[in-house]
Amino acid sequence: xxxxxxxxxxxxxxxxxxxxxxxxxxxxxxxxxxxxxxxxxxxxxxxxxxxxxxxxxxxxxxxxxxxxxxxxxxxxxxxxxxxxxxxxxxxxxxxxxxxxxxxxxxxxxxxxxxxxxxxxxxxxxxxxxxxxxxxxxxxxxxxxxxxxxxxxxxxxxxxxxxxxxxxxxxxxxxxxxxxxxxxxxxxxxxxxxxxxxxxxxxxxxxxxxxxxxxxxxxxxxxxxxxxxxxxxxxxxxxxxxxxxxxxxxxxxxxxxxxxxxxxxxxxxxxxxxx
Numbered sequence: 649x650x651x652x653x654x655x656x657x658x659x660x661x662x663x664x665x666x667x668x669x670x671x672x673x674x675x676x677x678x679x680x681x682x683x684x685x686x687x688x689x690x691x692x693x694x695x696x697x698x699x700x701x702x703x704x705x706x707x708x709x710x711x712x713x714x715x716x717x718x719x720x721x722x723x724x725x726x727x728x729x730x731x732x733x734x735x736x737x738x739x740x741x742x743x744x745x746x747x748x749x750x751x752x753x754x755x756x757x758x759x760x761x762x763x764x765x766x767x768x769x770x771x772x773x774x775x776x777x778x779x780x781x782x783x784x785x786x787x788x789x790x791x792x793x794x795x796x797x798x799x800x801x802x803x804x805x806x807x808x809x810x811x812x813x814x815x816x817x818x819x820x821x822x823x824x825x826x827x828x829x830x831x832x833x834x835x836x837x838x839x840x841x842x843x844x845x846x847x848x849x850x851x852x853x854x855x856x857x858x859x860x861x862x863x864x865x866x867x868x869x870x871x872x873x874x875x876x877x878x879x880x881x882x883x884x885x886x887x888x889x890x891x892x893x894x895x896x897x898x899x900x901x902x903x904x905x906x907x908x909x910x911x912x913x914x915x916x917x918x919x920x921x922x
Contacts, residue, residue, distance in 0.1 A: 721910045724872030726753045726788065732876055732912055740883050749775045750784040750879070756796070757788050759839075760832050769843045777840060778802040784879050787829065793871040794819045794826060795878045796833060804848060807855055815858045818892075820866040820874035830858060861892050864902060877905050 759768045785796040797816040806812030819826040
C-alpha cells in the first residue's frame with residue numbers, strides 16, 4: 649500500500665482554512681461606507697488623557713491573537729492527524745496491533761468523491777478488515793471529522809449480537825446530524841464486502857447496525873482532536889473499547905490529551921523549521 653504523503657493523487661486537507669460551503673448560503677449584506685470624523689489635536693489629547701483607549705486596544709489585540717492561536721492549534725490538517733496516529737500506534741502492544749487497524753484519513757473522502765475509488769478499495773483490502781476486532785475509519789466530510797469504527801466484521805455468524813459485526817459512528821458535534829452519512833457508509837461497506845469477494849449479500853449487510861453512541865461533545869473547532877482522542881481511548885482501554893460512559897465525565901483526561909496534541913504540533917513545527 650503506498651504511503652499517503654508519497655502519493656501525488658492524495659492531497660492534504662487543511663481544515664484550518666477549509667470552508668464547508670455553508671457560508672455561501674448566507675445573505676451578504678452590503679457594507680455601509682462612512683467617513684471617519686477628522687481627529688483634532690484636542691480630541692486626541694482628550695482620548696489619551698482617559699488612559700483607556702490605547703491599553704484596551706492592545707489588550708483586545710492580545711486576546712484576539714490568543715484565541716486565534718488556540719483555534720489554529722485545535723484545527724488539525726490531515727498530515728498532523730496521520731503523524732499522531734502513527735505515533736499512537738508505536739506505543740501499543742503487539743496483540744492490539746494485530747487485532748486493530750486504521751484507515752488513512754483521506755480514504756473515505758476519496759472513495760465518497762469517486763476519486764481513485766478502485767485504488768482506495770485495494771488499499772483497504774490490504775488492511776484485512778475481516779481479521780480485525782476493531783478498524784478505525786476517520787471521516788473528513790463537510791469540514792468536520794467523525795470516527796467510524798468497524799467492529800468484529802469477521803464474526804458474521806454472530807450478526808445481531810455484541811460479538812457480531814456492527815458499526816459505531818462517533819461524532820463530537822451531533823448538531824451536524826451524523827445520520828446524513830448513513831447512505832455513504834452503507835455504499836462504502838457494500839463495496840468492501842464485494843472487493844473481499846465475501847459470500848454475504850447486500851441484504852445481510854443491511855442488517856449490520858450503525859450505532860451513534862453518546863460521546864463527549866466539542867465546544868470549538870477541535871473535532872480532529874476528538875477523533876484522535878476516541879482512537880486513543882480504544883487503544884488504552886483494557887476492557888471493552890466500546891464503553892464510552894466513562895469518557896463523558898473525564899474532562900480532565902480530554903484536556904490533557906488536547907495539550908499533548910498541541911505539544912506534538914509544536915515539536916513538528918520546530919523540526920520542520922530546522
